[in-house]
Amino acid sequence: MRGYMGEEVVSDIERRFPIAFSILLYRDVEQAERLLRALYRPNNIYCFHVDLSADPVLHKAVESIVKCFHNVFISSKLEDVVYSSMSRLQADLNCMADLLQSNVPWKYFINSPSQQFPLKTNLELVKILTVYNGSNDIEGITQPFRMLKNRIAYKYVVKNGSMMLTGEKMGKPPHNITVVKGSAYGAFSRQFVNFTLHNQMSRDLLTYLKDVNSPDEYYWSTLNHDRMIAAPGGYTGVPDNKPFLATYANWGLGCHGKYVRGVCIYGLGDLPELVSRHELFANKFYRDYQPVALRCLEEWHFNKTFSFLPYELYYYRHLPFINGYFY
Incomplete structure (x- = not known):
C-alpha cells in the first residue's frame, strides 16, 4: 500500500519498542502523508493534529488517510493554531493525552511538524532511544x-x-x-x-x-x-553544555536552499550534510521548493531501511544527558 511498511519488515527489536508520534499540519497533506509513510510501522502509533482553521478539503483528506490504518488517528481535540501562541503547544498536549489513552505500550513520544523528515530509520530510532534509557532529548538554552x-x-x-x-x-x-x-x-x-x-x-x-x-x-x-x-x-x-539531537534546523550559515523567517528550507545541496548528521530529524522542507531534495532524501531513507547494515551507537552512548537524568 503506497510503500507503507507491513508487519513482515518489523524486527523483534522494533516490536518490543513502539514509538508514539504526533504530526502537526495546516497545509500540504501530501507532504504530511509522505512523512507518515517514512515513519510508519504497524506496531507504532500516530496522532495527526490538523489545524482547526485549515481548509475543509485538508481535513477530509486526513480523515481518508487515517481510515486506512488501525494505529493512525486524528486528535480528539483540535486547536485553531495561532503562530507562537499557546494553541501550538496545546496541540501537542492534546495528542499526548490521546496517546496515553491508547492500548499501545509506546516507550517514547516524538512531536513532528509535517515539514520535517527523518534522518534515521525506525530501527535506528529504536536503537538510539533504547540507549537514551528514559532520558529526554530536549534542547536547553540559558545564555x-x-x-x-x-x-x-x-x-x-x-x-x-x-x-x-x-x-x-x-x-x-x-x-x-x-x-x-x-x-x-x-x-x-x-x-x-x-x-x-x-x-x-x-x-x-x-x-x-x-x-x-x-x-x-x-x-x-x-x-x-x-x-x-x-x-x-x-x-x-x-x-547549554549538551547537544540537542531530536531535530536539526539550520538557523545559521551554509544553507543551500533558502531562508524563511530565519530558518533554512533545505535544498538539494544540503543533502550531503544532512545524511551524515547525528540528529533524528531534519526541519524543514517545502514539497514545492526544490522537490528533488525531498524525493532524494526519501529514496535514501527507504534504501537504508532495507540495507540491514550495522548501526554504530558509540556517539549516542557517550552523550552527557544519558547519565544526568532523574528517573
Missing part, C-alpha cells in the same frame, strides 16, 4: 542573548490571528522555577509525558506560560532542566 527574554518579560494576547504585546509585565514563575528556552520539538520518554499531563507543577507552569510569546519554546525545556521540577528523564547539568 542571555539566546533566551529572547522579551518574549517572556511581558504578557502577550492573541489579536486578529497573531500575538500582540500588551505591555503588562509577567510575574515570577510558580514554585521558584527558572525558565529555560529551547526547541518546540523533542524526544520525550513516556514517563515524562505522563508527568507533563498530570503533575501539579507542570500544570502550574503551563498556566504561567500561556501569556508569553512562543510558550512551546519554553515549556518543554523548563520542565526538562529545572531542578525544582525534577521531571522524569530531566537533565541535571548545564543545559
Whole structure:
C-alpha cells in the first residue's frame, strides 16, 4: 500500500519498542502523508493534529488517510493554531493525552511538524532511544542573548490571528522555577509525558506560560532542566553544555536552499550534510521548493531501511544527558 511498511519488515527489536508520534499540519497533506509513510510501522502509533482553521478539503483528506490504518488517528481535540501562541503547544498536549489513552505500550513520544523528515530509520530510532534509557532529548538554552527574554518579560494576547504585546509585565514563575528556552520539538520518554499531563507543577507552569510569546519554546525545556521540577528523564547539568539531537534546523550559515523567517528550507545541496548528521530529524522542507531534495532524501531513507547494515551507537552512548537524568 503506497510503500507503507507491513508487519513482515518489523524486527523483534522494533516490536518490543513502539514509538508514539504526533504530526502537526495546516497545509500540504501530501507532504504530511509522505512523512507518515517514512515513519510508519504497524506496531507504532500516530496522532495527526490538523489545524482547526485549515481548509475543509485538508481535513477530509486526513480523515481518508487515517481510515486506512488501525494505529493512525486524528486528535480528539483540535486547536485553531495561532503562530507562537499557546494553541501550538496545546496541540501537542492534546495528542499526548490521546496517546496515553491508547492500548499501545509506546516507550517514547516524538512531536513532528509535517515539514520535517527523518534522518534515521525506525530501527535506528529504536536503537538510539533504547540507549537514551528514559532520558529526554530536549534542547536547553540559558545564555542571555539566546533566551529572547522579551518574549517572556511581558504578557502577550492573541489579536486578529497573531500575538500582540500588551505591555503588562509577567510575574515570577510558580514554585521558584527558572525558565529555560529551547526547541518546540523533542524526544520525550513516556514517563515524562505522563508527568507533563498530570503533575501539579507542570500544570502550574503551563498556566504561567500561556501569556508569553512562543510558550512551546519554553515549556518543554523548563520542565526538562529545572531542578525544582525534577521531571522524569530531566537533565541535571548545564543545559547549554549538551547537544540537542531530536531535530536539526539550520538557523545559521551554509544553507543551500533558502531562508524563511530565519530558518533554512533545505535544498538539494544540503543533502550531503544532512545524511551524515547525528540528529533524528531534519526541519524543514517545502514539497514545492526544490522537490528533488525531498524525493532524494526519501529514496535514501527507504534504501537504508532495507540495507540491514550495522548501526554504530558509540556517539549516542557517550552523550552527557544519558547519565544526568532523574528517573
